[in-house]
Amino acid sequence: MKEFAYRRVAEVRDALTLVAENDGTRYLGGGTNLVDLMKDGIEAPTRLVDVRFLPLAGVSEAPDGRLVIGATTTNSDVAAHPEVRRRYPALSQAVLAGASGQLRNMATVGGNLLQRTRCAYFADPSQACNKRVPGSGCSAIAGEHHNHAVLGRSDHCAATHPSDMAVAMAALDTVVRYETLDGVGEIPISEFYLPVGDTPWQETALPPGALITAVTLPRPAVSSRSRYRKVRERASYAFATVSIAADLDVHDGWVRSARIALGGVASRPWRARTAEALLREGPATADRFRAAADAELSAAEPLPGNGYKVTLARNLIVAVLTELADRAAE
Template structure:
C-alpha cells in the first residue's frame, strides 16, 4: 500500500480548496470501497481528505422533496422515518446493499462514487480498461456471468454495484456538488456516463467536485414502491439482477410507474421504454411482461449471462404484480 497523507476538513470551501491544491488526493467518507481498492493497489492516492465532519449529515423532507446530505450514513438513511414512509424502495435498497457494519460506515456520497468493477478490475495481474485504459477487457471472453447485458461496449461490461443508486434513479434524483467555481447539479440520468470507449471515466462530475447531497423531487407514486434484489447467496453480495419499482393503479389502469434496473449495466438503468408501454395500459401480468420485453429488446448478452434477460423479465412481472395486488383500494 502506497504511503499517503491524511487531513480532516470541517468546511466545504476548505475541502474543495485542499483537493484543488492536491490533484492526487481523494475525498474519504466511510472508506468502504476506496480503502479496499487502496489495499489491492488499484487506487493509490497521495492524500486522503476526510469529509465526515462536514455539515452534510442531515435528511430533510419538505414540500420540495427529500434532501439527503452526502455524509449521511447508509444506516441512518435506511432508518429515517420519512424515507421509509415516502420512499420505501430507497430504504429497502440501502438495507439490501451491505451488512450492518458496512452501512454504519458507508456514506451516501461515497456510495454514489464507488467504482463500477468486476474481478478483473481488482486483479492487477490481468488487463482491464477501467484500471489501465487500452489494455483490454478480458471479461468479454473470460468470466462474465454477472456482467452487463445493457449499455455495455467492447471496452467494458462490468456492472454498477450500488443498490441505493438504482432506487435513486427510479425517483429522478438530482446530485448536488460544490467546486471552486461554485455549486452545481446533475440529474441522476446524466451523473453516470455511458461506457463508450472510456470506461475509466464513470461520472460527469467536474474535476475537483465534492458531492454535497442528493434531492428526490416529490413523487406520490413513490410511497407505493419496492426494491427487489436477486443474488447468488443469501449473505450480503452484489446483485445479479435487481429492480426498484413504484406503481399507481386506478380502476385497473396504470396511472404512474417508475422502474429502474440494477446489475444489468454499467450504471443504474432507468427503464423508460417499459414505463412508456405501461402508462395508460392495463395493470396485469401480460402487460408487465410486454413492458419488460420492450426494455430488454436492446439487451446484448454474452455467452454466459443471457439468463439475466429472463431473470430481469420475471422480476418486472413479479414485483409489479405484487404492487398491483397490494395497491390501496
C-alpha cells in the same frame, strides 16, 4: 498500500481547496470502497481529505415537499429514517439489501454513489482491465462473465454497477447536488452516470474536484407505491445478479405513471424508459407488464455466459409490478 497524507476538514470550501491543489488528493467518506482499492494497489492517492466531519449529514424536508439527504449521512441513517421508510420504501429496502450493518454504519450517501463500477478482473493486476489501465482491454469479454452486463455494455467493459442505493435513487428521479470552487450545481441521477462507451474509466458527469453535498428526492405521488427487490447468488451480502426498483402509480386498475430502474445488468443503474412508456396510461395487468419487460429487454446484448440474466430480469419486472398493482387494489 503506499504512504499518503491525511487531512480532516470542517468546511466544504477547505475540502475543495485541498483537492484542487493536488491531482493526487481524494475525498474520504466512510472509506468502504476507496480503502479497499488502496489496499489492492488500484488506487494510490497522495493525500486523503476526510469529509465525514463536514456539516452535510442528516435528512430534512424542503419547503416544496422534497426530501434532502446530506452526502455524509450514513447508509444506516438513511434506511432507518421514518420519512424515507414511509415515502420512499424502495430506497430503504435497497440500502438494507446492499451491505452488512457494519458497512452501512460507515458508508456515506456520497461515497456510495461514487463507488467504482468493477468486477473481479478490475482487482487482478495480471488481467486486462480498461477501468484500471485505460486501453489495456477487457478480459471479461472472452473470460468469466456470467454476472456481467447485458444492457448498454461495450467491447471495452462489461462490468456492472455495484450500488443498490443508486438503483432505487434512479427510479425515484433523485437529483445529485455538488459544489466546486466555482459554485454549486445539480445533476439528475439519470445523467450522473456516463454510458460505458469506449472510455469506461470515466464513470460520472461530476466536474473535476467536485464534492457531492446532498441528494434530493421529489415528492412522491399520493397513490404511488415503490419496491426494491434484489436477486443475488448467496444469502449473505453480495452484488446483485439482477435487481429492480419500481415506483408505480395505479388508480382503478390503470397505470398513471411508472418508474423502473434495473441493477446488475449494466455499467450504471439502468432506467427502463421503454417499459415505462409502454405502461403509462395502460391497464395494470400481468400481460401488460410482460409486454413492457420484453420491450425493454429487446435491446439486451448478452455475452455467451450470461444470457440467463435477460430471463431473470423479465421475471423480476413482472413480479414486482404485479406486487405493486395488487397492493394498489387492496
